[in-house]
Amino acid sequence: MSIDKTRREFLKKSVSVSTGLVIAFHIPGMIPATQAKVRPFEPFDLNQGEINAWLAIEPDDTITIRVAQAEMGQGVFTALPMIVAEELEADWRTVRAEYASANRTIREEGAYQRMGTGGSRAVRHSRPYLQMAGAEAREKLIKAAAEKWLVDKSECYADYGKIHHKPSGRSVSYGALANAAAKISVSGVRIKTPEEFKLLGLPKKRLDTPPKVDGSAVFSIDVRRPNMVYAAVVHCPVQGGTLRSYRFNAVRNMPGVLQGIKLKSGIAIVAKTYWQAKTAVDRLPVQWNIGDEGKTYSDTFRNEYSAALANEGTIVLERGDTKEALESSEKIIQSDYFVPYLAHACMEPLNCTVSVEKSRVDIWAGMQNPESVLNAVAKEAGVAHENIHVHNCFLGGGFGRRSSNDFVIEATKIAKKVGQPVQMIWSREEDMKAGAYRPMAAMRFKAGFDLDKQLTAYTNHSVTHSILKDLGADVSSGIDRTSVEGLANMPYAIPRKKITHTIKNTHITSWWWRSVGSSQNAFAMECFMDEMATEAKMDPLKYRKKLLAHRKDLLDVLDELEEKSSWSKPLPRGHARGMAIHECFGTIVAQAVEVSVDKYGQAKVHKVVSVVDCGNLVNPLIAEMQIESGIIYGISAALYGKITIEKGRVQEDNFDTYQMVRMQETPVMETHWLLSGGNKWGGIGEPGLPCVAPAIVNALYRITGRRIRSLPVGDYYLQVS
Amino acid sequence: MVKINVNGQQYELNVDPSTPLLWVLRDNLNLTGTKYGCGISQCGACTVHMNGQAVRSCSIPVSQVEQFKIVTIEGLSEDASHPVQKAWIEEDVPQCGYCQSGQIMTAVTLLENNANPSDEEIDRAMTNICRCGTYQRIRRAIHKVAAKGGE
Structure with missing residues (x-):
């Protein structure tokens, strides 16, 4: 090749x-290879100069740094190498990136630590050991130079890709030392503290941009293998249903069609090209076994969830006697909130290429969890782990969806029966209908006030589709901790509070979706905070400050938001600002949005001002892009996002029925960093999202006088009051 | 046999004439820079130029483009040197990058038809979907090309 x-x-x-x-x-x-700055898909040809599992330096001083997390747009192919390069004292211009090998991490017992990508963890979890990898390599290079020069290593130091000998002024570049350094061991290596950083904190441009503007970036759908054929799949329209029968003879003679492969809950047609496979699978007569799930509707689910709000639920947290306090309150406000299932809708539909040989399996896919893919494929194919090779590619979006192995296992099942490499592509329709969705949830809030409008007690009960239960995890406690993220740890100082939870699942499959529990919980909780502020006759931002007097970090962010958003400055009639604040994945974000209502009764978001405290930043450019990305994803969900079930079937199947924000609806976005520093390294991929929906809805209340308590906003006809 | 002209090359292909241009580009010509996103002209990830106009290749049968000159992202420039590509790099537009070939191809025709588009004109022309939400940077990049007079 x-x-x-x-x-x-x-x-x-x-x-x-x-x-x-x-x-x-x-x-x-x-x-x-000599020009490529980033190279997912296949490793560079490196035969020497590997100083540790994370990096290799070639004789021409090119430094290859391995990235264990998936590049799905969030910038890990730049941010993570920067961490290694910082300690390595590398010349950043000589750095290129490639994926770390999942096969190797299994053979070498965790050489790349934890390879999964999710939970906004890339920087906040891997930073210490990536710093150590760079620092260890630096010390090895120093020692190699000292041995070469026969001097004491304390007289040598690393800077900008070279080791220098201070007394003599001699220097030698890393490339000339790498092979010797690879054989050296060092101990007692120290990593830098933030004050010592030279590279981290700089807005370095992304290494993966050039191949993403000329069509050369390889996503898994672009993989081509010798003798490769294509598979198109159709799944049972009701999740959990199974294949009863299909009539392959009806499509057997269509051009390019090779075979039909029965799956538990679907059927694949294999053909010479994808279009031939898709055309055939669309015409294939199929019958399904569908149970009572085929009689379900979103509206029924919603009623059932709402009814379950009246139950006690399992206590997640209880402080003081809320029952007594509410009974003796002068006034109680109570509100129920609701959010629907949501699809991830990555731009690149799910796909996977598999080659199964007698004692070796190769997988090419966009994977948030290559290690778990490797384990699952080993089991499915009955091939030893060390003979499974998973080749991660650029991910055409992830947002949590590509952390599931479902599509990879399905492709493996197909490839086992094909006998030659096969690329399985889910059509957009299959991607959306056979999805794994952000959970549906209903939430009830109550707050009691005394005569002076002071808060006496607060209760919250959430009824949520449990992801952990779908995963088969033990939820016998009655609590899925991911469902109560944000609710259980709400920051507001409230004298008495009680947080309860009920797990309630349907036949729909749920999955991690950008910001997970915070995506729905921040919406409901931060809207209810505005309701409480209204009841207390206070400005919503000032009301939050009152309840957050004990949290200087949150107060600082609110103060900054008040100033940067010109919170108190009047807006024209029909326009209003709304705000919200939320902490998740170790990062505090507060946002103020300016919204208006158009002549069609629809909301228009004009501006989003964000203040973010993630402690420290690796790369402010990439981080800002992530905040903007979270905002747009959040507006799509707030205004349009809804998966509807009828007769057990997902109704939305493409971008015409599952709308999302386009250029025309894009607001001006301003991101302000308020970095508290220290040891805080918060996540950045998800925290930009949760505040968006409540801030929009809170602004709309100020325009319309009407409180929206169910998403999406697009379901309502809005009128300026 | 279908005869098409792509990026200045003439091809004779033994394909079903009803096959969408997108799949011929990707599966027959291995021009994988043009992406499949929705198949129904909604997202624009498959945008290519047909005699200089941006079209969505997922919804055009290959038999209908025989008379036209097709240009894909691979044919836009030899070395990513088109002013729009340069502006995309300067303004750090791409995130996951999957939709960007289509965004760039759409922006190129917008700027060819209108050297200095207003925000409203950008809104109307740039209807491609980007799930990562790079729109603000796309807008900036388009304005940048305009400000430089397309150089």
């Missing part, structure tokens, strides 16, 4: 290409 052949060279040699002819040697879009 020639990997340095460019596409254009290839094309010049292949003027006439007929269907079904599979190009054996060509990897699309592969740029020459």
Whole structure:
């Protein structure tokens, strides 16, 4: 396989290409290794200079740093190498990135620690050991130079890709030392504290941008293997249903069709090209076994969830006697909130390429969890772990969806029966309907006030579809901790509070979705905070400050938001600001949004001002992009996001029925950092999202006088009061 | 046989004439820079140029493009040197990157038709979906190209 052949060279040699002819040697879009700054998909050809599992330095001083987390847009292919390079005292211009090997981490017992990507953990969890990897390599290089020069290593130091000998002024570049350094061991290595950083904190440009503007970036859907065929799949329209029968003879003679493969809850058609496979699977007569799940509706679910709010629930947290306090309160306010299931809708539909040989399996996919994929494929294929090779690619969006192995296992099942490499692609419709969704939830809040409008007690009961239960985890306690994120640890000082929870699942599969529990809980809780402020006849921002007097970090963020958003400055009629604050994944975000209502009764978001305290920043440019990304994802969910079930079937199946924000609806976004420093390293991929929906809804209340308590906002016709 | 002209190359392909151009580009010509997103002209990830106009290749049968010159992201420039590509790098637009070929192809025709588009004109022309939400940076990049006079 020639990997340095460019596409254009290839094309010049292949003027006439007929269907079904599979190009054996060509990897699309592969740029020459000498130019490539990032290289998911296949490792660089490195035979020497590996100083530790995380990095290798070639004789020409090129530094290859391995990234264990998935590049799904959040910038890990730049941010994580920066952490290693900081300690390595590398010349950043010589750094390139590639994926760490899941196969190796299994063979070498955790060489890459934890390879999963999720929970906004990439920086906040891996930073210490990535710093250590860089520092250890630096010390090895120093020692190698000292041994080469026959001097004491205390006289040597590392700077900008070279080791220098202070007394003599001599220097030697890393590339010339790497092989010797690889054989050296060091101990007692110290890592830097934030004051010592030179590279971290700089807005370095992303290494993966160039291949993403010329079409050369390889996503898994772009993988081409020798003799590869394609599979299109249709799943039972009611989740949990099974395949009863299908009539392959009806499509057998269609062009390119090779075989039909029965799956437990679906059917795959394999053909020479994807379009042939998809055309055939769309025409395939199929019958399903569907149980009582086929009689369910979103409206029924919603009624059942609402009814369950009246139950006691399991106590998550209790401080003081809320029952007595509420009974003796002058006034009680009570509100019920509701959120629907949501799809991830990554731009790249789920797909996976698999090659199954007798004693080896290769997987090419966009994976948030390559290690878990490897384990699952080993089990499915009955092949030893060390013979499973998973090749991660750039992910065309993840948002949690690609942390599930469902699609990879399905592709493996298909490939086992095909006998040649196969690329399975879920159509957009399958991607959306056979999804794994952000949980549906209902939440009830109560707050009691005395004669002076002082808060006496607060209770909250959530009824939520449990992801952990779907995963088969033990939830016999009655609590799924991921469902009460944000609710259980709400920061407000309240004299008496009681948080209860009920797990209630349907036949729909739930899954981690950007910001998980906070995505629904911050919406409901932060809207109810505004309701409490209204009852207390206070400005919502000032009311929060009153209840957060004990939390200087949150107060600082609120003060900054008040100033940066010009919170008190009047807006034209029909416009209003709303705000919310939420802490999740170790990061505090407060947002103020300016919203108006258009002539069609729809909300328009004009501006979002964010104040973020994530403690420290690796790369402010990438972090800002993530805050903007969370905001847009959040507006899509707040205004339009809804998965509807009818007769047990998901109704939304493409971007025409599952709308999302486009350019026209994009607000001006301003991000302000209020970094508290110290040892705090908060996540950044998810915290930009949770405040968006409540801030919008809180603003709309100020415009319409009407309190929206169920998402999406687009379900309502809004009127300026 | 279907005859098409892509990126200045003439091809004769033995494909079903009803096959969408998108899949011919990807599966027959291995031009994988053009992406599949929705298949129904909603998202624009598959945008290519047909005689200089942005079209959604997922919804055009290959037989209908025989008379036209098709340009894909791979044919936009030899070395990512098109002003729009340069602006995309300067303004740090891409995140996951999957939709960006289509965004760039759409922006190129917008700027060819209108050298200095207003925000409203950008809103109307740029209807492609980006799930990562890079829109603010796309807008900035388009304005940047305009400010530099398309250089």
